[in-house]
Amino acid sequence: MRFEIKALDARNQVVALRLEAPNEATARGLAEQQGFAVIAAARGAFGGGALFEARGRFPTTLFSIELLALLEAGLNLLEALQALSEKDTGGERGRVLGAVLDALRKGEAFSQALQRFPEYFSPLYIATVRASERTGNLKEALGRYIAYQEELDRVKKKLIAASIYPAILMGVGTLVLAFLLFYVVPRFASVYDDVAVKLPFFSALLLGLGHGIKAYAGLVLTTVAAVAVSAAYALSQDAVRGRLIERLWRMPGLGEQMRTYQLARLYRTLGMLLRAGIPVVRALDMVSGLLAAHLGVALERARRWMEEGKPISTAMTNAGLATPVATRLMRVGEESGRMGELMDRIARFHDEETSRFADTFLRVLEPLLMAILGVAVGLVVVLMYMPIFELAGSLQ
Numbered sequence: 001m002r003f004e005i006k007a008l009d010a011r012n013q014v015v016a017l018r019l020e021a022p023n024e025a026t027a028r029g030l031a032e033q034q035g036f037a038v039i040a041a042a043r044g045a046f047g048g049g050a051l052f053e054a055r056g057r058f059p060t061t062l063f064s065i066e067l068l069a070l071l072e073a074g075l076n077l078l079e080a081l082q083a084l085s086e087k088d089t090g091g092e093r094g095r096v097l098g099a100v101l102d103a104l105r106k107g108e109a110f111s112q113a114l115q116r117f118p119e120y121f122s123p124l125y126i127a128t129v130r131a132s133e134r135t136g137n138l139k140e141a142l143g144r145y146i147a148y149q150e151e152l153d154r155v156k157k158k159l160i161a162a163s164i165y166p167a168i169l170m171g172v173g174t175l176v177l178a179f180l181l182f183y184v185v186p187r188f189a190s191v192y193d194d195v196a197v198k199l200p201f202f203s204a205l206l207l208g209l210g211h212g213i214k215a216y217a218g219l220v221l222t223t224v225a226a227v228a229v230s231a232a233y234a235l236s237q238d239a240v241r242g243r244l245i246e247r248l249w250r251m252p253g254l255g256e257q258m259r260t261y262q263l264a265r266l267y268r269t270l271g272m273l274l275r276a277g278i279p280v281v282r283a284l285d286m287v288s289g290l291l292a293a294h295l296g297v298a299l300e301r302a303r304r305w306m307e308e309g310k311p312i313s314t315a316m317t318n319a320g321l322a323t324p325v326a327t328r329l330m331r332v333g334e335e336s337g338r339m340g341e342l343m344d345r346i347a348r349f350h351d352e353e354t355s356r357f358a359d360t361f362l363r364v365l366e367p368l369l370m371a372i373l374g375v376a377v378g379l380v381v382v383l384m385y386m387p388i389f390e391l392a393g394s395l396q
Contacts, residue, residue: 003027007036017118026288033286034118034126058096058120061149068142077138078104096120109133123286124269131276141276148272152265155351162362166369173373180380182220185210188384206383245292257357262291263321264350266299271343280339281306295321312339325349 003024005017017036019027028038063084070080081104085097096117103113111130114121125145132141189210213220234240248255266287273283284303288296302319306312313330316322322330326346333342 003041005031005036005038005041007031007038019119030123031118033123034115036118058092058117060120060122060125061146061153063093064142064146064149068139068146071139071142077110110138124273127273127278127286128276131278135277144272144275148268151268151347151351155264155355158355159358162358166362166365169366169369169373173369173377176373176377177380180377181209182213182217185380185384186214189214200383200386203383203386206380246294254361257354259295260323260350261354262295263323263326264347264354266291266321267326267343267350268347271340271347273340274343275340280312323350 003019005019005027007017017031019030024041028041031038031041066084067080070083071077075083078101081097081101085094085101099116100110100113103116104110109130111126111133114126114129118126128141128145129138132138185206187210189207235244245258248258269287270280270283273286274280278286281303284299284306288299291299298319298321302315302321305315305318310318311331311334313322313327313334316330317327329342329346330339333339336342
């Protein structure tokens with residue numbers, strides 16, 4: 001969800017920010033982490049302006065890949081940014097690169113220059129760059145971020161690709177049923193009006209529905225449209241979505257996998273931040289927006305325990321944020337001093353587990369959906385033609 005924020009920067013100048021966050025409180029927190037004093041925050045409007053704005057978004061991952069390639073070719077940071085700026089002189093990309101170059105020429109650090117654009121460079125990205133400024137290895141930091149983003153995109157694209165066929169199947173099946181109920185059934189009902197045959201109960205019920213749809217077509221269409229708009233509006237509300245997600249989390253099997261998927265994102269992001277040299281407590285503050293609301297409460301509890309001196313594995317396990325595999329590997333990371341690397345391994349393990357579950361679940365769901373839709377369509381057709389079968393039988 002996008003939020004429009006008005007804030008004061010370090011020079012007490014009013015700036016406008018656009019941030020992606022699950023709620024307003026998180027959006028305010030992200031802005032404050034960047035050093036801004038928030039004046040007002042409002043949810044971004046949807047409309048034509050949002051469409052054109054989306055077209056002009058700054059491609060952060062692509063920018064990182066190009067910048068890394070130029071740095072590896074031997075250019076320094078200023079020369080690399082100058083080359084990228086000359087390639088894109090217009091549009092949002094050119095504007096952002098030009099502002100970053102101006103800030104660098106005035107003596108600001110790269111992370112400070114990026115901090116001017118929190119709508120494009122997340123706190124995670126800026127923290128990674130800032131940590132690299134202490135070590136002097138920006139190339140390693142960029143490579144780490146690119147690998148992190150590509151891994152997230154790989155899992156997300158795999159889940160989306162696996163769900164396309166069931167979505168198409170449901171859409172086509174719904175359209176076929178709607179065509180039968182709103183077009184074919186009313187016409188069959190008119191045909192049977194002049195037939196002196198006692199209709200079977202369920203056929204009479206279906207054809208009565210056809211008469212009703214034909215007589216009140218405008219009201220029916222208005223009702224369907226109103227229900228669709230109401231459902232879309234309800235799903236756009238944070239509270240409704242939160243309750244829906246909570247119900248999904250309670251479902252056996254599916255809820256556990258949703259939890260594992262979110263924890264894998266948490267482990268992967270924590271791993272990248274820890275490997276960048278960011279302290280674990282600060283890293284936990286930065287990743288709190290990745291989790292669902294109830295897991296965010298558990299993360300805050302784990303953070304307090306770590307501040308009190310408890311090990312990461314103990315705090316995460318007691319807060320319910322660690323699977324048995326994660327607990328064991330975190331203990332290994334504490335003993336070996338390679339917690340960031342072990343967090344990455346935990347995330348990869350759970351990503352593979354989520355992918356296997358999605359493949360299995362969709363293999364079962366696809367034939368089940370086909371069977372349900374086939375039975376529904378077949379039942380409507382049989383009920384429409386049943387009076388004809390009975391009439392043919394009586395003639396014989």
